[in-house]
Amino acid sequence: MGVEGVGWGSALASLMFIWAVARQYFPYGPLYMYFHKYIDKVWRFFYPYIEITFQEYTGERMRRSEVYATIRTYLSTNAAQQAKRLVAADHADKDHKHGLLLSLDDFEQVTDDFDGAKFWWTSQKKKTQRSIVSWYPSQEEPRYYRLTLHRRNRHLVDDYLRHVRDRGKEIEVSSRQRKLFTNNPSTNWYGYRRSVWSHMVFEHPATFNTLAMEPGKKEEILLDLDKFRTGKDFYRKIGKPWKRGYLLYGPPGTGKSTMIAAMANHLDYDIYDLELTAVKDNTELRKLLIETTPKSLIVIEDIDCSEDLSGKRKKKAAEEDESDQNPPHPPGARKEEDKKISKVTLSGLLNFIDGLWSSCGGERLIVFTTNHVEKLDPALIRRGRMDKHIELSYCCYEIFKVLAKNYLGVDSGHPLFETVRVLLGECKITPADVAENLMPKSYNTEEAGENIRQCLQGLIEALKKTKEDEFIQAEESSKKEGEEKAEGKEKTEGKEKMEGKEKTEGKEKTEGKETVKEASSKDISNGF
Ligand SMILES: Nc1ncnc2c1ncn2[C@@H]1O[C@H](COP(=O)(O)OP(=O)(O)OP(=O)(O)O)[C@@H](O)[C@H]1O
C-alpha cells in the first residue's frame, strides 16, 4: 500500500515478515494460534491507519450501492490525473469533452487532500466462494473501494465523506443524461461486468407541449405528475410507498408511447422498458425490480399481450386441455412450449407492482399500456395498483389543433379548419394518421402557405376516405348481421317445425301406443 512517510509502517512490515517466516516452523496448533492472536493484536495496536470499505453491492449484495457509484464518480476527477490504469465508460459529461467517465481500475490507488489531511483510495475486488444461490454475477468478484486515513485525522471522516458525497452528486447531476433501460435475458446476467438491465441514452424529444390531447386532460396529468414528484413527505405521512401506477389505454397510434416519453422528459426520470416475455419467472421479475433505481418509470407495454397473466386465461387453457375435443399434445411438444413461455404469473406481477419489494428505493412510476383494457384482469388495474387510468382516444378537433400547431405552425384561423372539424366529428382517425398527413412536404419557409394548404387538403381527403370506408364497413356489417339474423330465424323456424313434427309424431305414436295398449289390455282382459 502506498501510505507515505511512516517509519512505523516499515517496522511493522518487518515484524509481519518475520512472523510470516517464523510461522512456517510452527506446527498448526495451540501455540500457533497463541502467537497469531497476539501478533495480530500488536499489529492492530501499532498500525496507525483507519480503513473504511465501500462495497459495490449492498443489502445481502442484491443491489448496486449508490454510495459506491457516487464515490466512483467523485474519484473520476482524481483518477484521470493520478492513476496509471483506468477504466473508461460512456458518460454524458458536460465538462469532460470526451464524454467518458474514467474510474480506477482494480488495485489502483489515488490520493486526495482534504482540510490539510491525506486520504488514500484504492479499488479492490474480492475473491468469492461460490454459493448455490447468489444475487450477483458468480464469475464476477464483487468490488469495493477502500479509504485509508491516519488515525489522527479521524475527526475529519464525517466531513470528508460528506464532501465526497456532495461533490460526487454534483458531478452526477451536471453530467446526467437520462437512460432508457431494457432487461437482458437471464442467460446474460452472469459473467464479467454483466448486468440485468442494458441501457442507452434516452433522447426522445416528446414533451407535453408536443403531445396532442385535450387541454383539460393534459393539465390534470401534469398536475398529478408534479404532485407525485414533490410528494415524498406526504407519502411517508400516509404510510404508502412513494410510487404510482398509470394505465394508458386506447387504440394503436393514439400516443401512449409518446406520452411515456413526455412523462419521462417532464419528470427528468429514467425509463425501464420491461419486456415481460424475456422474464422467465417471478424470481427474475423481482430481481429486475430490485435493480431499478429511484426517479424512474418502469414501463410494461402491451400488457394484454403478455400471456398467462390473467387467472381467467389460465383457467381457460386448463379447461381446453381437459376437453376431449382437443387432440392430445404430441409427446415433447408441451415441454418445448413450457421452455418458451415466460412463467411470470399474475400474482408475480401484482407483487411486482405493490408487494413489499416494490417499496425499495421509492420515487417510481409504473406504467402499463394496452390496446384492450377490457382483457385485463381487474385485480391488475384496480386503483391502488394502477392509480390513474388514462384513455387516449381517436383524434378530435382539440387534438387536431395541437398537431396542426406543432407540425405546421398554424392555428384555428385557417379557412380549412372548419371542414376538418366537421369531418373529425363524423369519423374515427388516430392522431398518428392525422400527424402523418400533417408532415410538411418541404421545409422551405417561403412555401409555408402552400405547404399548409396542401397538408390540410390532404388531411381532408384522408378524412373523407376514412368516412367512406367506415360507411361501407358499417353497411357490410349490418348486412352480415341481417343475414345472420335471417339464418338464425330460419334455423329456429326449422327447429320449431322439426319440434312440432316430432311432437305430432310423438303424440300420434303415443296415441297409437295407447290404442295398442287399450287393444292389448282388452285382448288380455279378453283372454282372461
Ligand atoms: N397524442 C399524440 N400527440 C402527438 N403525436 C402523436 C399522438 N398520438 C400519436 N402521435 C404520433 O403518432 C406516432 C405513433 O404514436 P405512439 O407510438 O405514441 O402510439 P401508441 O398509442 O403507443 O400506439 P401502439 O398502441 O401501437 O403502441 C408517434 O410517433 C407520434 O408522432
Ligand SMILES: [Mg+2]
Ligand atoms: Mg406504443
